[in-house]
Amino acid sequence: MNVESNPFPRHQWVRLWCALPNDVVEKAAAKCAHSMRVDDIKSPEAGLALLTLRDGALAEPYYLGEIPLSRAHVSVSTPEGKNAEGAALIMDDRAHLARAMAILDAVLAAKLPGWESAFALLEEGARAIQKMERTRKAILATTQVDFSLLASTEGDEDE
Amino acid sequence: MGYVAIKGGGRAIKGATAVLEMLRTSEGDRGTPLSLDVIETQLRLLTSRVLSEGGLYHPPLAALAIKQMQGDTLEAAFTLRAYRSTRPRLLETPVQDTSGMRIIRRISSAFKEIPGGQILGPTFDYTLRLMRFDLVDEDPKTFRSFVRRFLKDVPEDRLPTNFPRVVDTFRAEGLLPPASPRDITPFDITREPLVFPVPRSAALSTMARAETGSLLALAYSNMRGFGDIHPTVAELRVGYLPVLLPHPATGETMEMGEVLMTECEVIAMYEEGEDGGSPVFTMGYGACFGHNEVKAISMAILDRALQKGMRDGPSNPSEDPEFVLLHIDGVDSMGFASHYKMPHYVTFQSDMDRLRSTRRKAEGTGQDKTGKGYDPGGDPA
Numbered sequence: 369m370n371v372e373s374n375p376f377p378r379h380q381w382v383r384l385w386c387a388l389p390n391d392v393v394e395k396a397a398a399k400c401a402h403s404m405r406v407d408d409i410k411s412p413e414a415g416l417a418l419l420t421l422r423d424g425a426l427a428e429p430y431y432l433g434e435i436p437l438s439r440a441h442v443s444v445s446t447p448e449g450k451n452a453e454g455a456a457l458i459m460d461d462r463a464h465l466a467r468a469m470a471i472l473d474a475v476l477a478a479k480l481p482g483w484e485s486a487f488a489l490l491e492e493g494a495r496a497i498q499k500m501e502r503t504r505k506a507i508l509a510t511t512q513v514d515f516s517l518l519a520s521t522e523g524d525e526d527e
Numbered sequence: 528m529g530y531v532a533i534k535g536g537g538r539a540i541k542g543a544t545a546v547l548e549m550l551r552t553s554e555g556d557r558g559t560p561l562s563l564d565v566i567e568t569q570l571r572l573l574t575s576r577v578l579s580e581g582g583l584y585h586p587p588l589a590a591l592a593i594k595q596m597q598g599d600t601l602e603a604a605f606t607l608r609a610y611r612s613t614r615p616r617l618l619e620t621p622v623q624d625t626s627g628m629r630i631i632r633r634i635s636s637a638f639k640e641i642p643g644g645q646i647l648g649p650t651f652d653y654t655l656r657l658m659r660f661d662l663v664d665e666d667p668k669t670f671r672s673f674v675r676r677f678l679k680d681v682p683e684d685r686l687p688t689n690f691p692r693v694v695d696t697f698r699a700e701g702l703l704p705p706a707s708p709r710d711i712t713p714f715d716i717t718r719e720p721l722v723f724p725v726p727r728s729a730a731l732s733t734m735a736r737a738e739t740g741s742l743l744a745l746a747y748s749n750m751r752g753f754g755d756i757h758p759t760v761a762e763l764r765v766g767y768l769p770v771l772l773p774h775p776a777t778g779e780t781m782e783m784g785e786v787l788m789t790e791c792e793v794i795a796m797y798e799e800g801e802d803g804g805s806p807v808f809t810m811g812y813g814a815c816f817g818h819n820e821v822k823a824i825s826m827a828i829l830d831r832a833l834q835k836g837m838r839d840g841p842s843n844p845s846e847d848p849e850f851v852l853l854h855i856d857g858v859d860s861m862g863f864a865s866h867y868k869m870p871h872y873v874t875f876q877s878d879m880d881r882l883r884s885t886r887r888k889a890e891g892t893g894q895d896k897t898g899k900g901y902d903p904g905g906d907p908a
Contacts, residue, residue, distance in 0.1 A: 379774060379781040386784065410775070415615035419584070419770065420622045420713065423731060424694060424792045425810035425830065427706040429622050430713045430728040432735050433582040433816055435786060437617050441775045455775035459584075459784025473776070503674075504688065504767075506681040507631050511647035515639050 376490050378477060382456050384493030385469050387500070390462070396489055397468035400475045400482035405445045409453065412440040412463035412470075435459055438466035444474040452478030551597055566590035575787070575817025576600055580857050581607025582717070582736035584786050584816045601738070601861040608858055620772060625790055625814075628766035629688045636760040637697075637794060643690035648765060649818070693762035694792050697808065704800070704807050723849045730833050730852055734826040735815050738857030745855065746825035749832050749845040756831050758793035758811065758824075765789050765818050790814040791823035795831045809834070 376384060385393050417437040422429050440463065441455040454474025456466045476486040552558060567574050567590040578589035581604040588610060592603035632648025635641045647653070697703045714729035716736075721729060734742060749756055767785040774781040791813045797806045811831025813823040829851055836846030844850045854860065 378777060379779045381781075383782045383784075413615070413617055415617040416583070416611060417617055417770075417772075418619040418715065418717075419786065420620050421625055421814065422622050422708060423812040423814070423830075424625065424692065424790065425812035425827075426704075426727070427708040428713075428728060428731075429709075429711065430731040430735075431619075431715060432732070432788070432814060433579070433584060434611055434616075434717070435584045435620075435770065435784070436614075437783070439617065439775065453776045455777075457772050457775065457781065457783040459770065459786075461585075477776075501688070503678065504629065504631055505686060506678055507648055508646050508686045508688075509681055510677075511632075512686065513639075513645040513647060515645075 374487065374490075376494065378473070381473060381476065381490060382458060382469055384490045384497065385472065386458055386460075387493040387496035388489060390465055392492075393472070393489065394465065394468045396482075396485045397471040399485065400480070401444070401471050403447070403481060404475075406471055407443045407445070408467075409441040409443050409455075410439075412438070412467040414438040414461050414463040414466075436461050438463045440467035440470040442467065442470045442474060444471060444478075444480060446480055450478065450480060452480060547597070561594050563587050563590040563594065566593050572818060573598075573600070575819050576739055576822075577603040577607060579816040579819055579822065580604035580736060580738055581611070582816075583607050583611045585610075586787075601857050604738075605858045605861065618772075620770060623768060623770060625764075625768055625788075626692055627689060628764060628768045628788070628790070629785065630690050630764060630766040632765040633690055633762060634760070635693045635762050637693065637762075641693050641762070642696060643687070646690075650820075690764075692792075694794075694810070697761065697794070701805070702808055703794070703810060721852055724837065725848065725852070727830075727834070727837070730848060731812070731814075731826075731830065733852045734813070734829060734855065737822075737826070737855035738860065739819060739822045739825075741855040741857065741860065742825040742829065743821055745845050745851055746828040746832075749828055749843070753843040754832050754845050756793075756795045756811070756828050758795050758828050758831065760824065760827075761792045761794045761810070763789070763791045763820060763823065765820070787817055788814060789817065789819050789823040791820070791827045793824070793827040793831060 415437060416434040419432045419435050420429055421432050436459055437457065438460050439455070439457045441453070443451060443453055445451045452474040454470045454472070454477060456469035456473055458466050458469065460466070472486040472489070474480065476483045476490075552560075567586050570590075570593065573593060574586055574589045577593055577600055578584055578586060580600065581589060581592070583589075585607070589603065589607055592606040592610075593600075596602035596606060630646065630648075632650065633641075633643070633646050635645065639645065694703060698706060711726075711728070714726050714732065716729055716732045719729075721733065748754065750758075766788070768788050769782045769785050771780045772783050773779065793811045793813075795809045795811060797808045800807050809831060811827040811829070811834070813826030813828075813830060815822050815826065829845060832843075832845045833848050833851060836842075836848060841847035841850070
């Protein structure tokens with residue numbers, strides 16, 4: 369698998385990087401940023417977001433509560449003058465982590481130097497998510513009710 | 528009566544804090560500090576309760592609050608809310624669609640063959656409430672290998688992670704009122720006080736972060752007879768809701784994380800349709816952060832009761848928005864109860880003075896010695 373046939377659309381990148389240990393992501397971003405100039409288009413911020421849902425009875429919007437949110441939006445420039453924008457929104461308190469992901473986002477989107485490591489982290493994140501999904505699927509598979517087994521005693525357990 | 532100075536408690540207060548810490552660590556050399564991961568994982572339902580009642584989906588901090596407050600859920604929720612009050616609000620998310628929830632449990636008591644099937648997921652519903660004494664002295668090796676053994680025996684399956692909503696089936700048959708999404712701005716209970724009447728969105732938000740026991744008690748009053756909801760659980764879902772926001776650089780919708788939540792729709796007594804149409808079932812809705820089924824079901828019952836109360840006027844406590852919504856918040860009610868522990872020296876001195884004065888007057892005149900109903904200028908009856 370290589371970035372030419374990147375199977376991960378950009379809207380999934382942050383999810384995949386979030387599945388990895390934070391220090392791995394931050395180290396990779398720091399390595400990329402070392403040889404490039406990073407400017408904050410908006411200062412990285414950490415705070416909360418109000419989570420809006422629509423209720424399942426009358427389809428009215430309401431707020432379920434709050435979630436942590438960090439966000440960053442950066443511009444990355446190479447010494448050769450190549451430039452790209454990157455951004456990240458994550459459910460986390462650490463603005464510096466969001467900034468690290470925003471740098472990786474820019475680097476990978478424009479294939480700036482170091483994009484290979486950002487891409488490798490996507491693959492690693494995908495494996496972590498696959499593992500988590502397998503556990504969840506196991507929960508579903510193990511506990512799915514098979515009513516056909518009750519066919520011979522139909523009616524016994526119906527209220 | 529003179530002013531009662533409140534001084535001299537500083538040393539004792541410091542001591543009380545130290546005693547709390549001493550008791551928390553009283554295992555001494557044998558002890559192991561609780562890690563947040565242990566609390567979040569092994570006490571997952573407790574963590575769920577605290578983050579839902581705290582109104583902030585932050586599992587590690589909910590675990591920290593539980594550790595810090597030594598298992599007191601009310602104090603832990605209070606601490607979580609205090610934390611959130613120090614954080615800036617950066618944005619309100621667009622309306623999230625819970626049909627995209629990554630399900631780990633979904634059941635219906637309305638009918639058994641629901642589209643996608645019933646998934647029991649993690650539940651104590653079918654376990655015997657007998658002590659598991661093998662957990663008293665648990666073998667760490669067995670403990671650590673269980674997940675591996677569990678996953679090894681599970682066949683690969685093709686089950687989806689998203690499932691259709693059960694209520695959509697009823698809607699398709701015209702048994703429920705049609706869902707017509709309205710784009711009203713919801714009421715923000717963290718910024719605005721509840722001044723009645725309040726919109727339904729205020730009721731939903733207030734119940735979503737209510738104390739589980741309070742919500743259950745009021746819903747139970749309705750179930751037992753102080754109300755006539757007679758609910759059927761159309762669907763109870765537990766799963767992870769992906770939170771989607773626009774990417775700041777591309778504008779494309781991206782996933783920033785996921786939230787474990789419980790959601791429930793109950794179907795209640797049918798009523799005449801709008802504008803004299805065919806009768807349709809009525810519904811109630813409940814949801815909360817984390818895995819907390821009793822809370823979601825209780826909320827759904829109360830939502831339905833409050834809809835009736837808001838429309839026709841309350842005929843029992845659980846239909847009265849003011850009664851319900853002002854008495855279910857754990858932090859509010861715990862605070863009020865706890866404040867009675869604070870010094871009331873001045874007010875109590877005043878009560879004592881009044882009692883003594885009343886007794887003196889009663890002894891002098893031979894009137895009511897209890898002081899109750901005593902009114903020298905009014906009707907003694």
